[in-house]
Amino acid sequence: MKLLEDRILQEGQVRPGNILKVDCFLNHQLDVELLSKIGEEFYRIFKDDGINKILTIEASGIAIACMTAQYFKVPVVFAKKAKSKNIDGDVFTSKVQSFTYGKEYDITLAKKFLSPADKVLVLDDFLANGKAMKGLLDVCEQAGAQVGGIGICIEKGFQPGGAELRAAGYKLASLAIVDSMSDDGLTFRKQ
Incomplete structure (x- = not known):
């Protein structure tokens, strides 16, 4: 998606440890217009796949999932990174290793929100080693x-x-698929 690639090139920052900082538009401060276009693009790609629920993980995936859900007209559910006192009943849990934070944590999702009747679109802001995604797929x-x-x-x-x-x-x-990152910048894979 050229629009997203352009924003990454304009405003993204490459940090040591293969960290790409895009907090000024994607995962701290949110550019709602950009997120809407991202949601519309996900809808274009997956609209014929029978999606009836969108799943993500807190916190950065929530805005992306919500903007996408408005096109699908389906609910969003998100896995929490810790079981809080306000989650009632049985839960699905999985262990996730965070690339960005360098720590392991449990994700939880109340069983009442996901069932065999669901065909899920799983969304997130970043994919690196795939640990968070594997946790969501396990759920x-x-x-x-x-x-x-x-x-x-x-x-x-x-x-x-x-x-x-x-x-x-x-x-x-x-x-947007980043093929390489260095202090000199980054390159994208042609899609």
């Missing part, structure tokens, strides 16, 4: 929900997450 498997597709705003193509998900047979759409 889908526990629920018996079918994964209709995976949508990623920015994939780090030089890390294994995307290749592993494609090899596993998932329909994966990444709107």
Whole structure:
């Protein structure tokens, strides 16, 4: 998606440790117009896949999921990074290793929000090693929900997450795939 790539080039910052900082428009301060176009693009890609629910993980995926859901006209559910006191009843849980934060945590989702009747579009802002996505896919498997597709705003193509998900047979759409990052900038994969 050229619009997203252009914003990354204009406002993104490459940080040590293969960190791409895009907090001024995607995952801290939000450019709602850009997010709407991202949601519309995910809808274009997955509209014929029978999606009836969108799943993401807190916190950065929520805005992307909500903007996408307005096109699908389906609910959004999100896995929480900690079981809070306000989650009642049974929950699905999975362990996730965060690339950005360098720590492991449990994600939880109330069982009442995901079932075998669901065909899910799983969305997130970044895909690097794929640990968060694997946790979300594990939750889908526990629920018996079918994964209709995976949508990623920015994939780090030089890390294994995307290749592993494609090899596993998932329909994966990444709107911008970064092939390389250095202090001198970054390059995108031609799609």
